[in-house]
Amino acid sequence: MHRLPTRPPAALPVAAAAAFGVLLGLVAAAWPPLVRWDDDASATLRAHGLAHPVLIDWLRALTSVAATIPFLAAGAAATLLFALRRDGRTALFCGLVTAVVPIAWGLLHALLHKPRPVDGFVSVASSGFPSGHTTNAAAFALAVVLLAWHRTSAPTRAALCTAAAAFTLFIAYTRVALLAHWPSDVVGGVLLAFAVVPLAARVATRTGGGPTATRRGARVA
Secondary structure, three states, rough: OOOOEEEOOOOHHHHHHHHHHHHHHHHOOHHHHHHHHHHHHOOOOOOOOHHHHHHHHHHHHHHHHOOOHHHHHHHHHHHHHHHHHHOOOHHHHHHHHHHHHHHHHHHHHHHHHHOOOOOOOOOOOOOOOOOOHHHHHHHHHHHHHHHHHHOHHHHHHHHHHHHHHHHHHHHHHHHHHHOOOHHHHHHHHHHHHHHHHHHHHHHHHHHHOOOHHHOOOOOOO
16 A cells, blocks of 8 residues: 655645745845845855865765756656556656756746856856755755655654755755855745645645545645
8 A cells, every 4th residue: 555645734835935925025125134144144155165165175066966957867766666656646746846846946047037146166157046956955855754754653754854954954055155045045945845845745645535645644734
C-alpha cells in the first residue's frame, strides 16, 4: 500500500503566500527600511568575503547544489521512480513541485526586474527577486519532509526536519554571502517554496482520493 505525501493544512500555503505578497509589495515599492537592511547586510558580507577568499571559493562550488539543473534532475528522477512504482499521486506531487517551482520564480524574475548587488563574488545577469537557488532548496527540502513524514518514526522526522532547515538556510547563506542576492531575495525564495509545495501536496493528495487519502494517513491537522 502506497503512503501519500503528507497533506499540510491549508493555512500553511495561504500564510506563506500572504507573507510573500507583502514582501513582494515592499520590494517593488523599494521600502526604505527594507532597502537599508539589504544594503547593510550585503556590505557586511562583502567585507567578510574579501577577508576570506577561500571561503568564497568553497561557497561558489557548494551553492551549485541548488541550481536549477540539479533541482530539475532530482525532481524528474523522483517523479519517474514513483510513476514506475504506480504511486500516481506521489508522482504527481513530485512532478508539480518540479515544474511549478522554477516557473514561479522565473516568472517573477521576468516581471519584477529587481537588480542584484553590484560587483558580487559571482556574476548573474537575471533579476534577483526571489532567489531561485533558495526557492529550489527550500522546495526540495520541504518536499522530502512531506514525502518521508508518514514513512518514518518521530525521531527520524525530527532529524529530517533539522537537516532540511539546515540545508535551506545554508543555501540561502551562500546566495547572500556571494552577493548573488539581497537578504530579502532569499526570504522571498523560502516563502515562495512554502506557498507552492504544500499547495502541490494538497492537489496531489486530493486528486482521485476522497476519503482514502485520510484513511491512509495522508492528512495533517
